[in-house]
Amino acid sequence: MDLDDLYQEVILDHKRNPRNFGPMPDANRNVDGFNPLCGDHIHLHMKLAGDVIEDVRFEGEGCAISTASASLMTEALKGKRVEEAERMFEAVHALLTEEDVDPDLGQLGKLAIFSGVRQFPSRVKCASLAWHTLCAAIQDDGDEVITTE
Amino acid sequence: MNATAETVTKSDAAVFDVERIRADFPILAERAHGQPLAYLDNAATSQKPQAVIDAVNHYYRHQNANVHRGVHLLSERATEVYEGARDRVRDFINARSSREVVFVRGTTEGINLVAHSLGRGFRKGDEVVISHMEHHSNIVPWQQLRDQLGIVLKVAPINQAGELDMEAFEALLGERTKLVSVTHVSNALGTINPVRRIIELAHGRDIPVLLDGAQAVPHAGVDVQALDCEFYVFSGHKMFAPTGIGVLYGKEALLERMPPFQGGGEMIKMVTFDRTVYAELPHKFEAGTPNIAGAAGLGAAVAYLNAVGMDRIAAYEHQLLTYGTEQLQQVPGARIIGTARDKAAVLSVVLDGVHAHDIGTIVDRKGVAVRSGHHCAMPVMQFFKVAATARASLAFYNTRDELDRFCDALRYAREVLV
Numbered sequence: 001m002d003l004d005d006l007y008q009e010v011i012l013d014h015k016r017n018p019r020n021f022g023p024m025p026d027a028n029r030n031v032d033g034f035n036p037l038c039g040d041h042i043h044l045h046m047k048l049a050g051d052v053i054e055d056v057r058f059e060g061e062g063c064a065i066s067t068a069s070a071s072l073m074t075e076a077l078k079g080k081r082v083e084e085a086e087r088m089f090e091a092v093h094a095l096l097t098e099e100d101v102d103p104d105l106g107q108l109g110k111l112a113i114f115s116g117v118r119q120f121p122s123r124v125k126c127a128s129l130a131w132h133t134l135c136a137a138i139q140d141d142g143d144e145v146i147t148t149e
Numbered sequence: 150m151n152a153t154a155e156t157v158t159k160s161d162a163a164v165f166d167v168e169r170i171r172a173d174f175p176i177l178a179e180r181a182h183g184q185p186l187a188y189l190d191n192a193a194t195s196q197k198p199q200a201v202i203d204a205v206n207h208y209y210r211h212q213n214a215n216v217h218r219g220v221h222l223l224s225e226r227a228t229e230v231y232e233g234a235r236d237r238v239r240d241f242i243n244a245r246s247s248r249e250v251v252f253v254r255g256t257t258e259g260i261n262l263v264a265h266s267l268g269r270g271f272r273k274g275d276e277v278v279i280s281h282m283e284h285h286s287n288i289v290p291w292q293q294l295r296d297q298l299g300i301v302l303k304v305a306p307i308n309q310a311g312e313l314d315m316e317a318f319e320a321l322l323g324e325r326t327k328l329v330s331v332t333h334v335s336n337a338l339g340t341i342n343p344v345r346r347i348i349e350l351a352h353g354r355d356i357p358v359l360l361d362g363a364q365a366v367p368h369a370g371v372d373v374q375a376l377d378c379e380f381y382v383f384s385g386h387k388m389f390a391p392t393g394i395g396v397l398y399g400k401e402a403l404l405e406r407m408p409p410f411q412g413g414g415e416m417i418k419m420v421t422f423d424r425t426v427y428a429e430l431p432h433k434f435e436a437g438t439p440n441i442a443g444a445a446g447l448g449a450a451v452a453y454l455n456a457v458g459m460d461r462i463a464a465y466e467h468q469l470l471t472y473g474t475e476q477l478q479q480v481p482g483a484r485i486i487g488t489a490r491d492k493a494a495v496l497s498v499v500l501d502g503v504h505a506h507d508i509g510t511i512v513d514r515k516g517v518a519v520r521s522g523h524h525c526a527m528p529v530m531q532f533f534k535v536a537a538t539a540r541a542s543l544a545f546y547n548t549r550d551e552l553d554r555f556c557d558a559l560r561y562a563r564e565v566l567v
Contacts, residue, residue, distance in 0.1 A: 003514050007565055015566065038506045039523045039536040061536045063504035064566055123510060
């Protein structure tokens with residue numbers, strides 16, 4: 001267990017320069033995600049066309065892990081169908097929480113770098129916040145607040 | 150509390166042998182990630198001296214039985230331990246009588262007790278005044294009362310240093326104010342509130358005052374008669390005693406008039422299906438079998454603190470605070486949140502470009518334990534427009550070297566993340 005396993009270069013890059021960061025005036029899904037443990041807050045904006053995620057952006061303030069996770073998630077999701085996004089959520093969830101499961105790293109692509117987070121149990125929720133928020137955005141119309149608790 | 154610190158001579162503080170103190174706390178010899186443990190999270194909970202661990206152990210090996218019931222030997226021993234701890238607490242905070250010392254689970258339960266019991270007499274439109282720097286445990290119970298009864302919750306503002314705005318506070322006191330409930334020392338900022346002045350202003354309008362003393366009692370002498378507050382609440386586990394035991398001090402005349410909080414065993418004199426005659430104070434407020442082992446530990450913690458001396462503790466911690474503040478000011482990008490003139494040894498920090506949660510993880514790898522988050526005081530974070538802070542909160546077993554290591558770890562966090 002080393003700090004470098006957690007703060008990998010890709011994660012630091014996305015923390016310093018988050019992709020798809022900012023408002024989206026023509027979004028049709030807007031969901032707030034909240035981690036009451038640390039006060040992190042993310043606003044996820046999504047443009048769904050049928051069952052295709054045409055665009056997705058985020059705003060908010062969070063730690064390096066939650067910012068990088070949201071940034072990498074938005075990159076991975078663009079153009080994906082809802083069903084694919086849900087499968088990715090499940091794979092990321094397994095990667096973050098399940099000790100003995102070897103998730104399909106091929107499907108995860110760049111997201112596989114979050115495997116180090118599992119060694120830092122207090123940080124798992126940082127990495128999963130954006131993904132939980134995504135689930136809420138897919139499942140519900142309208143605005144709502146979800147939490148990691 | 151500052152007065153206490155000021156009256157201690159320099160020589161007293163100079164002879165404070167912190168290495169001897171540290172030897173009393175076995176857990177401080179632990180290592181964290183291969184480094185010596187620097188435990189700087191005392192506002193969350195404190196570590197326990199051997200004397201407290203021994204008292205709990207001794208209780209279960211030689212004294213365990215239920216209290217106030219059996220006539221057998223062990224029950225008498227258990228009762229003696231439990232009531233003996235109450236008497237020690239009475240002396241420690243200088244209460245008039247042990248009847249004024251109610252054992253509760255902790256500060257949170259103590260405040261809830263007052264909210265449920267005293268609060269039952271509040272009417273729609275009555276007001277409770279708190280401050281912007283309260284812990285959630287001194288906000289939520291009053292909000293619940295607001296939602297149930299329609300009382301009004303008034304919040305006294307703070308300034309950029311994290312000090313209470315006393316003019317604004319005074320202006321909030323009115324005809325309908327039924328209680329002022331404020332913290333003695335802020336857990337997130339370290340601010341020591343001018344509680345004597347607060348009580349004077351409230352009493353000028355016949356308003357009772359509750360003080361949340363969770364962060365005050367472990368760090369300086371508290372005298373409830375000198376303060377003259379109606380209620381004073383604190384937790385055992387923050388004052389080197391076990392978790393699950395705490396104290397609600399209340400003036401006897403007021404406690405007498407208040408209805409019980411919970412019903413059950415221990416708190417009754419006589420029960421029929423028609424009616425119940427409640428027990429005398431303080432047992433009226435202690436339904437069910439209490440945390441006897443916790444009380445045994447609390448009694449031992451009080452004895453330990455008395456032996457070290459609260460004045461010496463306050464003086465030593467003040468030195469640490471001054472040193473830590475100076476050192477943090479040298480760390481690039483670091484800013485201290487909470488710069489009150491009158492301050493306890495709490496150093497809440499934000500670091501430019503590094504989120505508090507990342508600080509927590511990185512300094513942990515250097516063996517330094519601090520709390521990162523909102524410290525159960527989210528309105529304080531909102532006021533300072535920060536999501537979270539990394540907080541080093543000190544106790545009398547901490548050292549300058551540990552503060553140096555915290556500062557070095559902050560520098561390292563900037564190297565890694567910025």
